[in-house]
Amino acid sequence: MIDDRLGELHRTADERLRRDGQRYTANRRALVGALGDSDRPLSMGELLERSEGMAQSSAYRNLAILEEAGVVHRLVTSDDTARYELAEDLTGHHHHVICDTCGSVLDVDAPPELERGVHAFADAVATTHGFVVAHHRIDLVGTCAACTPNRH
Amino acid sequence: MIDDRLGELHRTADERLRRDGQRYTANRRALVGALGDSDRPLSMGELLERSEGMAQSSAYRNLAILEEAGVVHRLVTSDDTARYELAEDLTGHHHHVICDTCGSVLDVDAPPELERGVHAFADAVATTHGFVVAHHRIDLVGTCAACTPNRH
DNA sequence: CTTTCTGCAAACGATTTGCAGCAGC
């Protein structure tokens, strides 16, 4: 196997769950697999489509446990449905492009110079306000290519 | 009156509502006044506290209408309750510092150099993905000064 | 066997909506 990214991912997830006294069950494996296959955050609906026969309540419960274990990250963009992605240390640092019209979210990398700028900003805020900055978000919000023709 | 910022604000809100065929009622004035008095986004609870006797449903309805009219902006940070602030052209461009622990949100200005970087990034994404970027968000997420001592 | 997981159904909490009466123009 040339690219064992998914195998590695499952191994890491298993390990982090065990550390929390949790089991890496088929349901959890399915969720992590679905997120690992995707290049963007997935909504609950999308996750259920990709997880044959999983009860919605199990999905919610497992995603919460996976987030607790540091495997998954839950995000809320603008509409009222949450989306899920793998934790940042599993995917690499990235940002989001969000379509106001259809709610879709795309992953993108920001130029290093921009990242440097945000870090400087974060340091300044930490100093000024005694705020401990854990991480930052940069979202570009607008209209995606698919939704643009629909504007009139 | 030396600083007629609030008067001006109410005049603008009135005008934008009328443009939409809406009235600038006492309830709406109270909401806009509360947001204009605040230096940070307010939750529904905070808005109701500051709006003596307004029904919650009226507040939600009016905030939706004010948002439609371009007077108010609704934002969702991480927890599951929305927050509201005046539209950006009424407050000036700014960003948010969000406490993961207590959910509080603080307004902050980013250095111009950082804003330039984000715009360049937005332009690049627009070109690459055919995405029309309407605006951007930069959030610093972490632990506020008030919540820091509680970490152990 | 014991503990954790699971699905189902009921419960929740933020937000929305239907409706009848009140208010603005």
Place this chain on the structure above:
DNA sequence: GCTGCTGCAAATCGTTTGCAGAAAG
């Protein structure tokens, strides 16, 4: 008066939780 606004109560919708049985170790 007509139309929009309000409060109230009921409905919605995403998400959470209680519970009894199934599965992992």
